[in-house]
Amino acid sequence: MKKNLSFVIALVVTAALAAVPLFVKKDSLLTYLCMILLYVSLASSWNILGGYTGQVNLGHSAFFGLGAIATRLLWFAGWNILLAMLVGGLLAIAFALLIGSPAFKLRGAYFTIGTLALGQILYATVGNLFPQISSMPVQDLISYTLVTRYYLFLAVALITVLAATLVANSRWGLGMMAVREQEDAAESLGVNAFQHKLLALVLSAFLAGLAGGAFAFFQIGYYPQYPFSPIWTLDSTMMAYIGGTGTILGPIIGAIFFVVLKEVLSLNLAEFHPTVFGILFILVVLFLPGGFMGLWKRIKDKQQKKRESMAELSHP
Amino acid sequence: MLLQVEKLNKAFGGLKAVNNVDFSIQSGEIVGLIGPNGSGKTTTLNLLTGFLKPDSGSIMFDGKEIAGSPRCSMCGNGIARTFQLVKPFLNLTAVQNVMIGRTFGKEATMNLKLAEEDSFSILEKVGLRSRAYVLAKDMTLMQRKRLELARALAAKPKLLLLDELMAGLNHAEADEAMETIREIRASGITILIVEHIVKAIMGLSDRIIVLNMGEKVAEGTAQEIMYDPRVIDVYLGKSHA
Ligand SMILES: Nc1ncnc2c1ncn2[C@@H]1O[C@H](COP(=O)(O)OP(=O)(O)OP(=O)(O)O)[C@@H](O)[C@H]1O
Ligand SMILES: [Mg+2]
Numbered sequence: 001m002k003k004n005l006s007f008v009i010a011l012v013v014t015a016a017l018a019a020v021p022l023f024v025k026k027d028s029l030l031t032y033l034c035m036i037l038l039y040v041s042l043a044s045s046w047n048i049l050g051g052y053t054g055q056v057n058l059g060h061s062a063f064f065g066l067g068a069i070a071t072r073l074l075w076f077a078g079w080n081i082l083l084a085m086l087v088g089g090l091l092a093i094a095f096a097l098l099i100g101s102p103a104f105k106l107r108g109a110y111f112t113i114g115t116l117a118l119g120q121i122l123y124a125t126v127g128n129l130f131p132q133i134s135s136m137p138v139q140d141l142i143s144y145t146l147v148t149r150y151y152l153f154l155a156v157a158l159i160t161v162l163a164a165t166l167v168a169n170s171r172w173g174l175g176m177m178a179v180r181e182q183e184d185a186a187e188s189l190g191v192n193a194f195q196h197k198l199l200a201l202v203l204s205a206f207l208a209g210l211a212g213g214a215f216a217f218f219q220i221g222y223y224p225q226y227p228f229s230p231i232w233t234l235d236s237t238m239m240a241y242i243g244g245t246g247t248i249l250g251p252i253i254g255a256i257f258f259v260v261l262k263e264v265l266s267l268n269l270a271e272f273h274p275t276v277f278g279i280l281f282i283l284v285v286l287f288l289p290g291g292f293m294g295l296w297k298r299i300k301d302k303q304q305k306k307r308e309s310m311a312e313l314s315h316p
Numbered sequence: 317m318l319l320q321v322e323k324l325n326k327a328f329g330g331l332k333a334v335n336n337v338d339f340s341i342q343s344g345e346i347v348g349l350i351g352p353n354g355s356g357k358t359t360t361l362n363l364l365t366g367f368l369k370p371d372s373g374s375i376m377f378d379g380k381e382i383a384g385s386p387r388c389s390m391c392g393n394g395i396a397r398t399f400q401l402v403k404p405f406l407n408l409t410a411v412q413n414v415m416i417g418r419t420f421g422k423e424a425t426m427n428l429k430l431a432e433e434d435s436f437s438i439l440e441k442v443g444l445r446s447r448a449y450v451l452a453k454d455m456t457l458m459q460r461k462r463l464e465l466a467r468a469l470a471a472k473p474k475l476l477l478l479d480e481l482m483a484g485l486n487h488a489e490a491d492e493a494m495e496t497i498r499e500i501r502a503s504g505i506t507i508l509i510v511e512h513i514v515k516a517i518m519g520l521s522d523r524i525i526v527l528n529m530g531e532k533v534a535e536g537t538a539q540e541i542m543y544d545p546r547v548i549d550v551y552l553g554k555s556h557a
Contacts, residue, residue, distance in 0.1 A: 171419045171426055178416045181405035188365060188399075189471050190391035190420035246407075 017154055021147045030146050034218060036259045037153035038211060041160045042232060043239035043251035045207035048164055050237065051245030052173060053200040054180025055104075056112045058233050059119030063092040063205040065126065065228030067212025072134055072224070075217065081152075085213030092209030093202050100198045116230070123228040130224035141220065149218040156214045160207045165248050167203065176200055177246070238281045244293025253292050317376075318343045318506055319364075319475060324373035324383075326359055333359040335530035337373075341475070346497070346507045348521030352550060355527040357510045358400055361477050364508075365397050366390045378474065391421045396473035398464045400480045400510075404452035411435050411448040413463055414470045421471025435470060442466045442496060458489060469500065476500065478509045482516050490516055518542075526550065 024030055046060050067088035074084035099118055106114045136144070167173050178186035179193045187193055212227055235258065236251075243254025258277075265276055288295055319341040326334040334356045341347050349357050362368040364375060366387035375383040382393055396417070405413050414435035418425060425431050439445045442462040447455065452463060461481055468476060478497070482490050494516055501507055511517045517524065518538040526534040526541060528550040534541060541547050 169428075171428060174412065174416050174419055174428075177408060177412075178405055178420075181407055182403045184367070185399070185403040185405065185467075186416065186420075187388040188367075188391065188397055189417045189467060190388055190422075190424065191416065192388045 014158060018151075021150055027146055030150055032259070032263065034146075034150055034153045036256055037150075037157040038215060038218075039235065039239060039255035039259055040157045040252050041153075041211040041214075042208060042236040043243070043255045044157075044160045044164050044248075045204045045211065046233075046236040047240045047245055047247075047251045048167060048176075048207070049197070049200040049204040051240055051247070051250070052164075052168055052180065053176040053197055055197055055200070056237070057115045057201070057204070058112050058230070058237065059099075059115035059117075059122075060204070060208055060236055061228050061230055061232040062095065062119045062122045063208035064212040064215070064232050065122065065225075066092045066095055067209030068216040068227040069126065069130075069212075069224055070209075071213035072216035076137060076140075081213075081217050085210055085217075088213040088216070089206045089209035092205040092212070096201045096205035097198075100201055103201075104194055104197050116233075119228070119230055119233060123225060123230065126228050127223075127225040132223075133221055134224050135221040144220070149214070152214045152217060156207075156210045159210065161248065161252065163203065163207060167200075168248060172196065172199060180246070238277060240291075241281065242284050242291050244291030247293045250291055250293040257292070317341070318378060319508075320374075320376040321364075322374045322376075324360070324363060324375065325371045326356075326363055326368055327371055332530045334363060334370075337527070337530070337532050339525050339532065339535065341506060341508060343474075343506055344501070344504070345522050346501055346509060346520050348517040348524040349508060349510045349527065350512070350517055350524060351527035354529075356530040357527060358479055359530075360527070361397060361479055361508075361510065364390075364477060365395055391471050391473070394422055394474035395477065396421065396468040396471040396475075397477040398461075398468055398479055398481055400483075402457070402460045402464045404455070404460050404463055406453040407451060409449050409451055410439060410444055410455070410463055410466075413452055414438055414466050417467040417470030421473070423472045435466075438466045438470050441469070441499070443492075457484065461485075465496070469505075473505060475506045475508065478507065478511075480510055480512065482511055482513050485513075494520055 020033065021030065024033070042060070042064060046057065050056050067085070070088040070091045071081070071084040074087055075081050079087075103111060103114050103118070167176075175186065175191045175196045176199075178189070178191050179196050183193050215227055239254030239258045240251045241254070242257060243252065244250030262277075284291060290297065317340050321337060321339050324334055324337045325332070337356075337360065339347075349360065351357055359368065363370050363383075366382075366385050366389065369384045373383060374381060378394055380393065382390070382395075385393070405416065408416075411432060415428070415431045418431040418434050418438075419428070425434075436445065436448060439448055442465050444459060444462050444466060447459060452460060455463065465478075465481060482493050485493060490513060497507065497509070497520055509517065509520060521538060524536065524538060524541045525532060526544075526547050533546045533550055534544045536544065
């Protein structure tokens with residue numbers, strides 16, 4: 001019953017999102033929605049490894065960047081954009097497999113610091129190898145339409161949320177959560193922790209790679225280093241925490257909240273918004289464990305308890 | 317013979333935590349493993365479940381050498397355990413905790429619906445059916461211990477290792493736990509039980525193995541052990557011998 005309801009709501013929201021370009025004609029607003037969809041993809045893909053499997057990865061932008069760089073090069077070389085994006089996703093997977101073994105030898109905070117270092121190395125390397133700005137060729141600029149980009153971002157966001165939902169509700173998802181909660185106990189029950197972490201990493205990387213591909217198709221000119229910037233990782237991580245890690249809706253709510261707030265802040269405070277976000281993040285970690293989703297659940301639990309005790313009172 | 321352990325050794329630095337230990341367990345037995353604090357009981361269980369690699373020695377289980385196998389493979393071999401300090405999946409519900417055993421243990425099912433149904437009946441067995449949707453972190457220590465047992469049972473082991481499952485229980489609770497353990501054995505599961513509660517270990521075990529400072533000092537039925545001067549030594553000191 002509850003599952004069916006969620007399914008119907010998801011369909012309605014998807015249909016509404018698909019219809020948006022029919023009604024929204026303002027480019028600034030459409031761009032804005034593109035950013036929300038991009039961040040939904042990034043935060044949700046981060047959440048598969050960071051939220052469901054408990055491995056806080058601060059190198060997520062590496063996958064986003066690899067997807068972007070491969071897609072950009074192939075697309076400019078004349079490839080079909082979807083094919084180019086697929087290769088971008090596969091390149092991200094290749095990198096995930098390369099770093100998976102050594103990275104998962106590290107536990108807890110060491111894993112987090114290790115992934116941060118890997119991300120930084122890649123960021124610096126790409127900056128050195130590709131110092132020139134990458135601009136769209138004229139023929140692509142002439143045929144550029146924002147609506148196409150919007151649909152691509154929408155497709156990637158839908159694929160990401162769908163993949164996360166399917167995994168979270170599968171046997172693999174159970175294993176991932178077991179690894180997150182108590183690795184020893186998980187292994188004693190037959191869960192291969194390394195396999196589960198690696199699968200989560202590979203899926204997370206692939207989806208972030210696709211998001212990178214969509215970005216490469218969207219952004220007119222940028223330094224190839226830019227998508228590798230740690231800012232993408234930090235933003236996605238914060239969104240997941242603010243919305244609630246280890247839930248499907250958390251990163252989506254976090255992304256919407258974050259993009260809207262960022263817009264409001266940068267209009268009014270310009271230079272200050274990173275500081276505001278830093279403070280907000282600390283407040284969430286300290287006072288809102290589980291983010292908005294956690295808060296929502298606590299409220300619901302309280303109401304449930306109240307109802308139960310009322311029922312007891314009326315039927316002693 | 318279900319389990320045959322020979323010349324098992326494990327040292328931590330200079331400390332021989334398990335020193336040349338031999339023992340075996342037959343299918344259907346309940347075997348008690350006792351000894352003073354630090355005598356190597358938990359270390360022995362850790363060696364049997366792959367949480368520690370033995371320095372030397374052999375562990376034959378169900379006709380297969382398993383010494384040094386990775387810990388996540390032990391459950392598939394047919395050995396499940398509980399931990400002395402319980403390790404629940406805190407942010408998962410009781411039924412999810414148990415489902416993990418059912419979907420990854422021996423005879424694991426890929427069918428989550430079936431796993432959930434089975435998990436409910438296992439929770440029923442340990443008296444937690446009404447708590448199925450409670451998060452493990454909202455449970456009392458006693459409930460967490462029962463949950464830990466349920467989770468191990470869901471993994472359908474041939475051999476179940478229980479590390480001080482009853483520590484901290486009051487009389488009535490311990491009696492209940494003993495009854496549960498008897499039922500588990502009756503269902504065909506062999507049990508190795510580590511316990512300090514004398515009444516429980518004496519009442520349950522067909523055979524008891526006594527460890528002291530990593531060495532096996534005695535083995536026998538409850539009666540034999542109780543009057544064994546070596547065991548009296550271990551527990552009361554030389555002067556009482
Ligand atoms: N991982 C470890 N590293 C170093 N020393 C250890 C380790 N595990 C156990 N020991 C030591 O090995 C010895 C045996 O410990 P073990 O936990 O097996 O005892 P035990 O019989 O289970 O005791 P208790 O009844 O207190 O649970 C102790 O001296 C302990 O300090
Ligand atoms: Mg112990």
